[in-house]
Amino acid sequence: NAGVMQNPRHLVRRRGQEARLRCSPMKGHSHVYWYRQLPEEGLKFMVYLQKENIIDESGMPKERFSAEFPKEGPSILRIQQVVRGDSAAYFCASSPLQPGSSYNEQFFGPGTRLTVL
Amino acid sequence: GENVEQHPSTLSVQEGDSAVIKCTYSDSASNYFPWYKQELGKRPQLIIDIRSNVGEKKDQRIAVTLNKTAKHFSLHITETQPEDSAVYFCAASPNSGYALNFGKGTSLLVTP
Numbered sequence: 001n002a003g004v005m006q007n008p009r010h011l012v013r014r015r016g017q018e019a020r021l022r023c024s025p026m027k028g029h030s031h032v033y034w035y036r037q038l039p040e041e042g043l044k045f046m047v048y049l050q051k052e053n054i055i056d057e058s059g060m061p062k063e064r065f066s067a068e069f070p071k072e073g074p075s076i077l078r079i080q081q082v083v084r085g086d087s088a089a090y091f092c093a094s095s096p097l098q099p100g101s102s103y104n105e106q107f108f109g110p111g112t113r114l115t116v117l
Numbered sequence: 118g119e120n121v122e123q124h125p126s127t128l129s130v131q132e133g134d135s136a137v138i139k140c141t142y143s144d145s146a147s148n149y150f151p152w153y154k155q156e157l158g159k160r161p162q163l164i165i166d167i168r169s170n171v172g173e174k175k176d177q178r179i180a181v182t183l184n185k186t187a188k189h190f191s192l193h194i195t196e197t198q199p200e201d202s203a204v205y206f207c208a209a210s211p212n213s214g215y216a217l218n219f220g221k222g223t224s225l226l227v228t229p
Contacts (some may be wrong), residue, residue, distance in 0.1 A: 004160075033216060033217075035217075035219075041221060041222070042123075042206055042219040042220055042221040042222050043161065043206065043217070043219045044219070045216040045217060045218065045219075048215070048216050056215075056216055058118075058216075059216065091160065091161070105151065105163050105166065106151075106163070106217060107163070108153075108160040108161045108162070109160060110159070110160045111160060
């Protein structure tokens with residue numbers, strides 16, 4: 001069973017360009033979470049999605065950031081008009097069951113390291 | 118919202134000694150507390166977790182304790198080994214499956 005997959009692993013963008021980050025959850029997992037990690041800091045929650053639904057986007061900036069998890073295909077985190085402050089590692093995690101269920105751990109992908117020049 | 122504080126930010130121990138990392142949380146609704154280990158440039162990996170109906174949980178050299186009244190929980194690593202060197206993050210959430218609120222991490226260095 002392959003783990004959580006993310007691509008690209010490294011992404012370089014110039015200011016003003018768009019960044020698209022992809023996350024494929026583990027097989028059988030229908031819940032995806034995106035977190036951002038700045039250098040020397042912890043992970044900050046951004047958004048929680050189920051298939052075709054955004055459940056909680058309270059940690060995601062209102063402007064320039066969007067996320068989706070379509071019925072088919074990976075979850076996408078999109079950052080429009082990137083700025084230098086967007087440089088960070090972006091991790092996604094997936095979990096298998098409904099919230100509140102037992103053994104509903106979040107498994108993390110390898111991350112996408114975004115560098116904005 | 119939930120605020121998770123983690124101490125210390127750095128910890129250096131000699132191989133074979135014990136290491137203790139402590140976290141506090143603010144939201145009394147939190148009842149799921151996982152710990153993640155992150156090696157340099159790698160993904161966070163779940164090493165142990167505890168739910169609020171349990172006061173302590175052990176898995177070989179790793180143990181976690183939870184005090185819901187005081188709103189703090191701790192990670193204990195015994196007989197540390199150099200391969201335990203990593204950054205450790207605590208987290209809290211209202212329940213497993215919801216967003217995790219992370220502490221800022223503890224950089225553990227185990228010297229031979």
